[in-house]
Amino acid sequence: MGDNGVFSVSNASDSNPTALSQVPLQFGVEILPPAQGCVPGVNKPSFMTPTPLHGDVHHAAVGQAHEITLRAQISDNSIFDFQVSGPSNMSKTLTGLSNGVMMATLTWIPQETDLYRHVPLCFTAETLNSQSEMRCIIVVVAKARVLSGEAKVICDDNSISIVVSKASMDGIDQNWLQLRDPTCSLTSNQTHILGTMSLNTCGTTMDDSGDFMVFKNEINSFENPNAVITRRNQVKFGFSCQYPKIASVSNRYVNHKSDYIFTESSFGTFSYSFEVFTDSSFNSQVDPSQYPVQVQLMDPIYMGIEASTALPEVTLFVESCRATPEDNPFSPVFYDIIKDGCVTDETVTVYASDSTKYDFEIQAFKFTGGFDEVYISCSVILCAKDSPNSRCAQGCLGQAARRRRRDVSQETARHYITQGPLRVARQTHNYAASNDSGFLHMSTSTGVFAGLFVVSIAVVVGMLVYNAKRTRSVDRMQLLSSF
Template sequence: MIVEVEKATLPQLHYEYLRLSDPSNTVCSLQTHSNSTHVVAVVPLNACGTQIEEDADDLLFKNEITIVDNTSDLITRKHQLEMKFFCQYPKRGNVTFTFSAHRENVTVWDKGLGRFTYGFEFFPDQRFVSRIDPRLYPLEYDVGDRIFMEIEATTTVNNTQLFVESCRAAPYDNTNYPHPYTLIENGCNLDTTLIVYPTSNKKEFRFSIEAFKFIGLHDKVYISCSVLMCEAGNPHTRCSRGCQPNGAARARREAVIESGIHYVSQGPLRLRRSVEAGNTGLNLNLVFIAGCALAAVGMICGVLLYKTKNSSFKYQLLSFEEN
């Protein structure tokens, strides 16, 4: 806390005798910061006798400036000056922070193949004309909507091609998430809804899947893929071998014909909660109606059984009396 008091507003005092509640610490000296026109106190929140009080909404740090005849005295009966002051801090406040959910391009350098930049973007439809504006992220989908994606490599190296070896989805932005949902593995399409679209550019990979959600409370999906670049047309590269269900090891030759594996990701995709809430309510209503129906059937069966037993009992009595 910083307190400034104009000396002209104070009576004629010995300003060297001004002190805070606890002057034992040298940092509590008012003479250090005062000048010819103002008494200045720089007061720590946790020293110099500062007391803390609180209520439901605020924290109050209180202290006072007093004067004594002798700075070594502990008490005084000459009450010449007492200036109480405090600083009030609200316990709660609002903070804002902005960030971009959209992932930027990934630039890597591979020995022998040079520099590559990988971009991972979402598109509104299968024409892949213009990407979805990054300012709209996170993107919202309904379960079952088709999601269109493109991975593109940019490089000055000629005669190269892109290969997507794997793609996985996870509820967190973590490539090491232990239980991802696999879309592509070892170059093989595993998701039944996945469609790969042909393109004349060997440095592009376009595909789409139907939107889904992870079971549980997760409403977000991140997609990450492992990619590499190869010498185009070379039959000995991983790109040329394509889908390998058994995950055969990559054969490296003396000449550099393919890059290492790199990871690109994009997201999050968010599932619209209104759809989930509607479905949940419908399911609960159906369960409730079905439960009531079963309970009603149970009660009817119980009543019928009771009456049947009574009827049988009475009939047997009548028969016995007639004989």
């Protein structure tokens, strides 16, 4: 390379050619035909479970083997390798399976020098003609393996239940365990730690793993933020439920929101349903297949919230409800319907119901700025019935209301539930339009209006002509009488 950064090539006629290398080099170029497509699983490899998802965090311990399993599939070709970027002392074992599936097992034993490191690891599956997406995970190295108890996971249509054996987690205090969402806690009996959550609560996330939809959560230990020392072991383990894509599970969770299920130590497992109803009887729900719910501006919308719990004496309190143009209760664009327990929209009618139900009606509206969809999100609390110092007993807290000290042991945490979208139907108008022949077509209403307009013009013209003739006749009579 010359001083100006430009490569130069010496011709064979040069008297003193410069050698490119002291080692003989050979180069080969292979030109492959263009790929026929880029469909994952067909023309390029697609990852399958139990391959880690992009962004996953794994935990390993110094001196102990940590294994990661990769699995990918392709139908129009064959996978010959997994390209892996990771620690230099990581080993890889390939296993060919049936139906174009290839599996790789990665094994790594962290050393003392890896302690407390967050080690990135990236991988792809490769054929001769294509490559899968790249996924990257993080492996966190600790002094000893993080405790992970023996657990049973129960996958229902719209919920996940986790049952952890206490015997497999010696010295663990259930009161210092939590799910991914810290507002969701766990409960326990003498032998097990229990938790139940719906597929859209408590921090549960959904990932597409190729052949399955995977709903994931985890149990973590936490510490007192004011404590200097601790004598509790760290606990962290994930759990998941996977559903085949051939099932209708995706439609159920993308549009219509299923029941919200929570677990708290003082109240056990409880759930909220948030539905749109067809009329003011609140007996017939809008079918989930009809979501997004089509509405017209100013139409009445009937919505109802109901709490379900094994506890006999509880009260449901709806602290707030707000509308947003997206599926996010904390969207910067919002409209308050209920705030601090007070109804703020003048079109809202609250219907009387029992202590665990809240039924209300509101007139349909839409957000300005081109938004066509509306989501309704409410924060709800369950309280022990007749508890004088609970949030439920305080009711509407306007600016002038006095806020009393609350007894939080008599109420659940505040939970957000969402339903929607409600989609405002676009208004249709009939306009005149010409066809290819140049003739003008009108709707029936437009033709009637045009006819009435022409008749009105004719009547006005006739009256003007009549008045003009009558005026000339009167003027002529006056003229004759003057002689």
